[in-house]
Amino acid sequence: MEKEKCVVVFSGGQDSTTCLFWAMEKFDEVIAVSFDYNQRHKKELECAAEIAKEQKIEHHILDMSLLNQLAPNALTRDDIDVEEKEGDLPSTAVDGRNMLFLTFAAVLAKQKGARHIVTGVCQTDFSGYPDCRDVFIKSLGVTLNLSMDYPYVIHTPLMWMDKADAWQLADKLGKLDYVREKTLTCYNGIIGTGCKTCPACELRAQGLEKYLQKKEEAK
Numbered sequence: 553m554e555k556e557k558c559v560v561v562f563s564g565g566q567d568s569t570t571c572l573f574w575a576m577e578k579f580d581e582v583i584a585v586s587f588d589y590n591q592r593h594k595k596e597l598e599c600a601a602e603i604a605k606e607q608k609i610e611h612h613i614l615d616m617s618l619l620n621q622l623a624p625n626a627l628t629r630d631d632i633d634v635e636e637k638e639g640d641l642p643s644t645a646v647d648g649r650n651m652l653f654l655t656f657a658a659v660l661a662k663q664k665g666a667r668h669i670v671t672g673v674c675q676t677d678f679s680g681y682p683d684c685r686d687v688f689i690k691s692l693g694v695t696l697n698l699s700m701d702y703p704y705v706i707h708t709p710l711m712w713m714d715k716a717d718a719w720q721l722a723d724k725l726g727k728l729d730y731v732r733e734k735t736l737t738c739y740n741g742i743i744g745t746g747c748k749t750c751p752a753c754e755l756r757a758q759g760l761e762k763y764l765q766k767k768e769e770a771k
C-alpha cells in the first residue's frame with residue numbers, strides 16, 4: 553500500500569501541536585507547515601521550529617508577510633494593542649487568514665504527494681472567524697480538489713471540541729505534559745503556562761483546569 557502522507561498546519565500552539573501528534577499516530581509521514589506573517593512574536597515560529605525538530609518532522613515556514621499589508625492589526629503591528637470587545641471579532645483577526653493558510657498548505661501538500669491536510673480549527677469557540685467553521689472547511693475541501701485536480705482530504709480533529717476536550721485529546725495521545733510545557737499560546741510570547749493574564753492564557757488555563765477536574769472525578 554502506498555504511504556499516506558499528511559501536511560499539518562502548525563503554529564506551535566496548543567491546538568496545532570495536539571493535531572501534529574494526532575497526525576503522527578494516523579499517518580505514515582507528517583510534514584508541518586508554519587506561516588511567517590510578521591507575528592508580533594517571532595517566538596511563535598521559533599517554538600514551532602523547535603517542536604518540529606524535536607519530533608523529527610519536516611518543517612516548512614512560508615512567508616506570508618503580505619498579510620501585514622492587507623490587514624494591519626494587533627497581531628502583526630506592534631503599535632496596536634490586543635483587545636477584545638464583547639461580541640466583536642478579536643482585534644487579532646485577519647480576514648480570510650485560515651483560508652489563505654489552508655490554500656498554501658494544499659499547494660505544498662500536492663508538491664509533497666500528500667493528500668491529507670490537518671488543521672486545528674474549531675467551531676466550538678471559533679471566536680467569530682467564519683473560515684474556522686465546519687461548513688467552510690467542507691466547502692474549501694471541494695474547492696481545493698477542483699482547483700488543483702487532486703483528492704485532498706482536510707482533517708479537523710478539534711472541530712467540535714472545547715478547550716478541555718483538546719487537553720483530553722493531548723492526554724489520550726500521551727502528550728499532555730509535552731503540550732503543557734512546550735507550546736505557545738500566550739499573547740506575550742511566554743511558552744508553557746504563559747503570562748497567566750492575557751486572554752489566550754486565561755482560556756488555556758480554564759480548559760486545562762476543567763479537563764484535570766474531569767479526569768480527577770473519573771478516578
Ligand SMILES: [Zn+2]
Binds near residue numbers: 746748749752
Ligand atoms: Zn499570556
